[in-house]
Amino acid sequence: MNFAEASTLINDEIEKLNWNIEPEGLYAPVQHILSNGGKRLRPSILLMTSSIFTQETSHAIAPAIGVEIFHNSTLLHDDLMDGATLRRNQETVHVKWNDNTAILSGDAMILLASKFMCNCPSQYLKPVLEVYNKIALEVCDGQQYDMDFEQRTDVTINEYLQMIELKTAVLLAGSIKIGAILGGASVGDQDKLYRFGVNLGLAFQMVDDLLDVYGDEATFGKEIGGDIASNKKTFMLISAMDRASGQTREKLQGWLHAETFNRDEKIKEVTAIYNALGIKQLAEEKAEAYFHQSLEALSQLSVQNETVTQLADLATQMLKRNN
């Protein structure tokens, strides 16, 4: 099963869900955010992983949707916490409705996610939920660290990497592991696939950070330079602070502490500092390194078949993406 097949299947199943139920105020926002698209990366990769080990992927569909609902619940609450007004070119829930609706519908989605997750064969219920409960909580941990880091100036590269592992990578890795469990994979293969997922997730985030600075606005789909403008302590900014000395360091510090500034100028100047310090290449190498570790884990699986190749292809596309 390739990604296109898996994501079509997931999209079809998500479209079939009926959110036209009472109380409308609770479920209309669920419908809004779920029908709003997105890549369906996590549920699709869950399904693909399952299909490495079994033809019987139908019982992976409900847990796959569970993962997607949980992911969207985090987007819903993150948008509220960040005060974001748009998500995939549509109004966010707290804007279209209000803050309380966003809180309560997000809560309902967390519970709905668990409900879908439980809809799997009894023999897999305990291991699936063990993985799911762990990673879902880790996503909250990651979000909290991300918020904490906004108030700190001494975030290290390792702390940043741990944060994005929790906030981004473990949900991808856990989805993959759940797919493996539901396919009947051995514990060894489950763990290798989890490692594949964590490293892929880290590579993915590294590429995301790169695109935020070096992407093309039209294809990236959001404004370039947001991370620089907001002093987000990404791998690139922390590396630049570590590498910069003398005048360059003073200049970078100046931009970080500037209370009023011309946004475009700040982005241009900080990007120039990144260029001078070789930060782009450093981040690309880091992304490559994670990418290779992910493929390495994949190559160690006890099974090698078409779907494994398709997972590797997907990983390659994710690394080479420009949006």
Add this chain to the structure above:
Amino acid sequence: MNFAEASTLINDEIEKLNWNIEPEGLYAPVQHILSNGGKRLRPSILLMTSSIFTQETSHAIAPAIGVEIFHNSTLLHDDLMDGATLRRNQETVHVKWNDNTAILSGDAMILLASKFMCNCPSQYLKPVLEVYNKIALEVCDGQQYDMDFEQRTDVTINEYLQMIELKTAVLLAGSIKIGAILGGASVGDQDKLYRFGVNLGLAFQMVDDLLDVYGDEATFGKEIGGDIASNKKTFMLISAMDRASGQTREKLQGWLHAETFNRDEKIKEVTAIYNALGIKQLAEEKAEAYFHQSLEALSQLSVQNETVTQLADLATQMLKRNN
């Protein structure tokens, strides 16, 4: 096992939990709200119910704590949505920290609740989670209806009763049913105990509404008349609107539509209308009726032992309570 024994056990177990973990910003609020007391009604009654059927109540403890954590997550988010500043005489989480902390820590508590719920013998996992996922979502439904009703003037008594069933009664009933499942009760006994819980929950809420009007401020622990002041569409207000005619109806309507008013005067006058219309007696009869239905369900259990008597005693105390 009586209520005092069960709640002592639950309190001891909750005190043993270690929330001194990273990220502190996420778990310190969990510690704050969980160590803040409360009656521990739901987990204690879960444990008592389990002990009707088995001496081996130890494996009901984690799910019991799960129910308590979920209950507290709803309090945390409800306080944020209501803008409440105090809970059990302590600052609410969004006041002591901030809104975003309240959102994220509440989310983490929903996930922690599921995690504790899963910590039960494998053979009970599926039925326990089926009940839990259903009732937890129903609590959200109930909260949404409660918010919807604030904007409506045509709420019927049945709608109000359905709302409090969802918002309050099903969590109590579900906790009881989970206790029964974990005790190894038959499906018939599980259902009877659920009915016991729903009716007890409805009686409990009816008493709560009564105390809000007729309670003694010192023993009730909160200001009397809050429901009247805020036009909350309780059983009593809706019944009064149904019964009132002529001048009394006009007077009541006047208070409901008054934009500015003297709070004490409004409470005194509306209470006088309730008295004139026999609303207190009506609500007491309704509470009694639910109470008797709950005892009726209990009497139909296939097992009758000391704990069943203790559950009936607890129900009686809950109905006769003044706080």
